[in-house]
Amino acid sequence: MVTEPAYFLPRAQLGRLFEALRADGRRVVGPTLADRAVIYDELEGPAELPTGWETDTAPGTYRLRETGSDRSFDYVLPVTSWKRYTHPAVVPLARARRDGAKVDIEAIVAEPPSLAFVGVRACEIAALTIQERAMRAGPLGDADHAARRDAALIVAMECAAATSTCFCTSMGTGPEVEGGADLIASELDAGFVLRSGSPAGSDLLATLDLRLAEPVEVQGAAAQVAAVRARIGNPVAAEGLPQRLRAALDSPRWEEIAERCLACANCTLVCPTCFCTSVAVASDLDGLDSTTERHWDSCFSLGFGRVAGDANFRPKVKDRYRQWLTHKFSTWFDQFGSTGCVGCGRCVAWCPVGIDVREELGAIAPITAPAGPIPWPPAPAEGHAPAALSVVAPARHVTAVVERLTPETTDTVTLHVATSDEALLAARPGQFVMVELPAFATPAISISRIRQDGLDLTIRSAGAATAAIGALAPGAEVALRGPLGRGWPVESAIGRDVVIVAGGVGLAPLRPVIEAVMAERARFGAVRLYLGARTPGDRLFVAEMNALAGRADLEVAEIVDRAGPEWLGRVGIVTHLFDQARWSGDRVSAFVCGPERMMQATAAALADRGVDPAATWVTLERNMACGVGTCGHCQLGPFFVCRDGPVFSIAELGTAFGREGL
Amino acid sequence: MEPQELITVARRGARADVPKRPRIGVVKFASCDGCQLTLLDLEDELLAVAERVDLIEFAEATSRRSMGPFDVLFVEGSISTEEQVEEIARLRAVSHRLITIGACATAGGIQAIRNWFDLDEVRDTVYPEPTFVESLAQARPVSDFVAVDGELRGCPISPAQLREFLVALVTGRRAQLPDEAVCLECKRQGVVCVAVAGGIPCLGPVTRTGCGAICPAYGRGCYGCFGPRESANTASLASWFSDSRSAPEVSRLFSGFTAWSAPFRTTIDAHGGPPGQLVEPTEPEDA
Ligand SMILES: Cc1cc2nc3c(=O)[nH]c(=O)nc-3n(C[C@H](O)[C@H](O)[C@H](O)COP(=O)(O)OP(=O)(O)OC[C@H]3O[C@@H](n4cnc5c(N)ncnc54)[C@H](O)[C@@H]3O)c2cc1C
Numbered sequence: 001m002v003t004e005p006a007y008f009l010p011r012a013q014l015g016r017l018f019e020a021l022r023a024d025g026r027r028v029v030g031p032t033l034a035d036r037a038v039i040y041d042e043l044e045g046p047a048e049l050p051t052g053w054e055t056d057t058a059p060g061t062y063r064l065r066e067t068g069s070d071r072s073f074d075y076v077l078p079v080t081s082w083k084r085y086t087h088p089a090v091v092p093l094a095r096a097r098r099d100g101a102k103v104d105i106e107a108i109v110a111e112p113p114s115l116a117f118v119g120v121r122a123c124e125i126a127a128l129t130i131q132e133r134a135m136r137a138g139p140l141g142d143a144d145h146a147a148r149r150d151a152a153l154i155v156a157m158e159c160a161a162a163t164s165t166c167f168c169t170s171m172g173t174g175p176e177v178e179g180g181a182d183l184i185a186s187e188l189d190a191g192f193v194l195r196s197g198s199p200a201g202s203d204l205l206a207t208l209d210l211r212l213a214e215p216v217e218v219q220g221a222a223a224q225v226a227a228v229r230a231r232i233g234n235p236v237a238a239e240g241l242p243q244r245l246r247a248a249l250d251s252p253r254w255e256e257i258a259e260r261c262l263a264c265a266n267c268t269l270v271c272p273t274c275f276c277t278s279v280a281v282a283s284d285l286d287g288l289d290s291t292t293e294r295h296w297d298s299c300f301s302l303g304f305g306r307v308a309g310d311a312n313f314r315p316k317v318k319d320r321y322r323q324w325l326t327h328k329f330s331t332w333f334d335q336f337g338s339t340g341c342v343g344c345g346r347c348v349a350w351c352p353v354g355i356d357v358r359e360e361l362g363a364i365a366p367i368t369a370p371a372g373p374i375p376w377p378p379a380p381a382e383g384h385a386p387a388a389l390s391v392v393a394p395a396r397h398v399t400a401v402v403e404r405l406t407p408e409t410t411d412t413v414t415l416h417v418a419t420s421d422e423a424l425l426a427a428r429p430g431q432f433v434m435v436e437l438p439a440f441a442t443p444a445i446s447i448s449r450i451r452q453d454g455l456d457l458t459i460r461s462a463g464a465a466t467a468a469i470g471a472l473a474p475g476a477e478v479a480l481r482g483p484l485g486r487g488w489p490v491e492s493a494i495g496r497d498v499v500i501v502a503g504g505v506g507l508a509p510l511r512p513v514i515e516a517v518m519a520e521r522a523r524f525g526a527v528r529l530y531l532g533a534r535t536p537g538d539r540l541f542v543a544e545m546n547a548l549a550g551r552a553d554l555e556v557a558e559i560v561d562r563a564g565p566e567w568l569g570r571v572g573i574v575t576h577l578f579d580q581a582r583w584s585g586d587r588v589s590a591f592v593c594g595p596e597r598m599m600q601a602t603a604a605a606l607a608d609r610g611v612d613p614a615a616t617w618v619t620l621e622r623n624m625a626c627g628v629g630t631c632g633h634c635q636l637g638p639f640f641v642c643r644d645g646p647v648f649s650i651a652e653l654g655t656a657f658g659r660e661g662l
Numbered sequence: 663m664e665p666q667e668l669i670t671v672a673r674r675g676a677r678a679d680v681p682k683r684p685r686i687g688v689v690k691f692a693s694c695d696g697c698q699l700t701l702l703d704l705e706d707e708l709l710a711v712a713e714r715v716d717l718i719e720f721a722e723a724t725s726r727r728s729m730g731p732f733d734v735l736f737v738e739g740s741i742s743t744e745e746q747v748e749e750i751a752r753l754r755a756v757s758h759r760l761i762t763i764g765a766c767a768t769a770g771g772i773q774a775i776r777n778w779f780d781l782d783e784v785r786d787t788v789y790p791e792p793t794f795v796e797s798l799a800q801a802r803p804v805s806d807f808v809a810v811d812g813e814l815r816g817c818p819i820s821p822a823q824l825r826e827f828l829v830a831l832v833t834g835r836r837a838q839l840p841d842e843a844v845c846l847e848c849k850r851q852g853v854v855c856v857a858v859a860g861g862i863p864c865l866g867p868v869t870r871t872g873c874g875a876i877c878p879a880y881g882r883g884c885y886g887c888f889g890p891r892e893s894a895n896t897a898s899l900a901s902w903f904s905d906s907r908s909a910p911e912v913s914r915l916f917s918g919f920t921a922w923s924a925p926f927r928t929t930i931d932a933h934g935g936p937p938g939q940l941v942e943p944t945e946p947e948d949a
């Protein structure tokens with residue numbers, strides 16, 4: 001409860017508040033009428049407020065209604081949310097130049113504007129905090145978002161009206177403002193009751209030099225917001241909802257809703273907490289000078305889950321709707337310890353076909369739903385914090401020289417990159433880097449060897465960017481951002497038997513594991529290496545693997561899917577290599593990488609041999625744009641694959657592993 | 663096939679695929695030239711582009727004519743005569759990559775509305791001396807006749823997308839031509855949804871982005887110039903429209919420049935075919 005003294009600002013003096021807010025050069029953003037709606041925009045003064053207007057909303061409709069009253073804040077929520085100002089729709093990221101072999105990448109850092117947000121509702125304060133937590137999660141936060149949020153002054157306005165789409169009461173975010181603002185206001189017919197919520201708010205009140213509010217005014221304000229609470233009621237049974245939704249991943253309702261849902265993304269773009277973005281590159285005609293910008297994107301777009309070869313992790317609309325609803329109301333708790341929905345109802349009103357999340361929640365996860373199996377283990381209190389994050393915040397690029405290239409197969413090369421960057425050299429097996437070449441998209445590439453003076457990156461030409469990187473000449477520079485993600489827990493295998501299973505280019509991220517184990521061979525039990533490839537010509541690191549096969553202290557077996565006449569070895573899938581083996585799985589730590597189907601089959605075969613799912617490690621591929629947990633692309637249920645993985649144990653993933661469309 | 667998936671020029675092995683100074687042609691069939699002219703809209707950059715490509719055929723700007731072969735051939739216009747059917751087959755055979763440009767080439771264009779009607783009747787109404795008109799029964803998109811490697815949508819195409827396509831071509835990167843809904847562009851720009859706030863029927867949710875959301879920005883509903891986006895759920899949108907509109911009105915909404923594209927066509931058919939006569943435009947509720 002707010003206990004600060006309450007002051008009274010007569011309506012006629014509202015302009016003084018604007019002046020006070022502007023005194024130190026701040027610009028005021030608040031509600032105004034435009035294009036048949038209330039929106040947030042920069043305001044010159046109180047004359048631009050939507051005085052005398054109310055809003056009616058229902059699923060798929062929004063209408064203004066003129067009341068002729070003197071009141072300015074009787075509208076409910078504008079279509080705009082404050083994220084337009086804290087997490088703008090388009091943010092320039094970097095300028096990259098290539099001059100001969102040289103590459104230069106310069107981050108574009110904009111000074112955050114000094115703004116005052118006027119008319120912020122209780123649910124919107126909650127949304128600002130929730131989105132901020134998502135963008136700043138872990139040590140790898142988003143600097144632009146943080147700076148904008150810190151630079152904003154918040155003048156909250158408690159709700160005096162509600163519409164049929166409001167449900168803040170259920171989500172526990174409103175309608176009463178209980179903090180998170182610099183100034184907290186309530187509008188009465190004659191003027192505004194004001195309280196301070198921060199030192200900056202107290203300073204403002206001191207400048208305004210107002211009389212104290214009369215008890216009747218304070219009571220009037222309280223009664224007004226109490227009436228709003230009563231009007232809204234409790235439309236969503238939020239208690240236990242995250243668990244109920246988690247158990248409803250296979251509900252037939254997802255198919256039904258996909259028949260109505262347009263996958264148009266409006267719900268996510270109007271949602272004040274949705275934070276997902278994609279990156280676009282613009283370049284000159286020679287690809288020598290380029291700029292990158294990130295823009296709002298959504299899990300409803302098909303491209304959001306697309307990876308090389310035009311494979312897609314969420315091809316169907318039902319997958320995308322499920323991602324949206326489960327993220328907002330369930331996996332957000334795993335990730336950030338709170339709800340992802342504040343109950344503002346924007347997604348309900350602004351859905352062009354009137355789909356109502358409240359109705360869908362009631363149908364998909366009814367309060368009476370029996371508790372189903374939980375698909376993944378419950379999150380620890382702090383969320384799925386990565387166990388071993390790299391210590392630096394790798395928001396910056398390091399340019400590194402490609403010293404030489406080793407062709408591995410017809411479509412795969414290894415780049416030997418030189419760097420003296422301490423963070424990169426401290427990379428752990430299984431970590432990856434984002435590799436940037438001006439004008440191209442930025443692919444995630446695993447580190448295939450950690451040397452004392454640099455890194456090896458083994459790259460398969462899967463598309464334009466990987467083709468261009470693989471075609472670089474010795475001496476050329478590339479920009480690296482990393483090391484990123486959580487590596488293989490090689491230490492956890494000390495004193496145990498080690499099984500390494502690689503499919504195709506999946507051997508690349510495993511090679512550092514092999515090297516780490518062989519470097520301290522005596523500390524491990526039996527070591528077995530099973531290698532699969534599409535054809536004999538697709539085998540990686542052939543000389544090295546042959547050398548290992550000649551050693552007595554480990555077992556190496558190879559197999560190919562399709563053989564040529566020159567291949568005398570085995571043919572089939574990689575699990576055939578240990579079908580008949582006599583080792584038992586109970587002392588085994590397994591490290592597996594390859595196409596997801598291959599990893600599923602391998603994990604199942606290992607489980608059959610008694611290998612503990614908690615000691616079976618896989619590394620996942622997802623579409624990745626940021627690599628640090630802020631773009632949202634790589635989500636898999638409660639996980640950000642970039643930050644919480646890409647290495648996971650089968651036990652951690654639960655049935656999220658291999659689940660279609662997640 | 664997903665049209666965006668067709669944009670293969672800047673994909674896998676792009677550099678090996680398209681030579682350093684690609685030989686390019688621009689040809690047209692039944693259309694208005696608007697799309698070709700977009701090339702000239704590139705103004706300042708046109709010269710720079712011309713230095714990096716070898717424009718061996720472009721009726722609009724040069725008198726040069728070529729029989730190919732083409733590394734990349736841009737095709738404008740729908741196919742509506744027997745001769746054109748033969749010509750497009752010949753061009754396909756001499757083109758490494760064939761890219762259709764504009765609503766006519768990619769979806770049949772506005773002239774495809776006649777596909778629903780009897781050709782003789784249409785001919786008699788439109789032409790004073792109909793005997794000179796040699797025409798197929800239908801005006802159809804190029805992809806109905808030959809394989810197409812990529813598309814630039816729109817009526818006309820967008821200069822920004824054309825530029826992006828050309829830059830991707832000459833730099834060897836993947837062209838960024840999103841297949842998402844127009845809605846995302848409205849929301850990024852802060853354009854208030856005309857459908858939700860104004861009750862104006864809008865095809866934005868089922869239409870591919872690329873125009874810059876011009877119509878909604880001027881308070882009008884989207885007419886679908888860029889044609890259906892990926893996963894275009896026209897059935898659901900039409901059913902929502904149907905709550906307050908008659909079937910002919912709903913079918914008229916989808917009967918624009920890309921009416922003949924599969925998702926729009928099925929929806930038009932499900933609502934009784936295209937309007938035989940013009941239905942008065944639906945005014946916004948609160949206009
Ligand atoms: C953690 C991780 C480690 C990886 N390690 C390696 C490795 O060691 N060696 C290797 O050859 N490949 C690796 N990949 C796959 C590699 O990132 C893709 O092949 C690459 O992004 C393809 O980009 P492209 O521009 O060449 O392909 P295109 O098909 O031209 O473009 C694909 C588009 O999708 C976007 N995209 C985002 N994420 C992905 C993704 N994961 N796969 C494909 N496209 C994506 C790209 O930005 C690009 O715009 C890894 C992927 C991940 C997630």
Ligand code: SF4
Pocket residue numbers: 260261262263264265266267268300350351352353354355
């Ligand atoms: S729920 Fe509605 S707003 Fe969201 S994607 Fe589906 S149709 Fe669009």
Ligand code: SF4
Pocket residue numbers: 267270271272273328340341342343344345346347348357
């Ligand atoms: S999910 Fe819907 S109701 Fe919840 S915060 Fe987002 S837009 Fe508002």
Ligand code: SF4
Pocket residue numbers: 268273274275276297298299300323324325327328632635
């Ligand atoms: S993944 Fe989550 S945060 Fe991102 S757009 Fe979808 S619902 Fe919103």
Ligand code: FES
Pocket residue numbers: 623624625626627628629630631632633634635640641642643
């Ligand atoms: S959140 Fe951006 S790649 Fe994982």
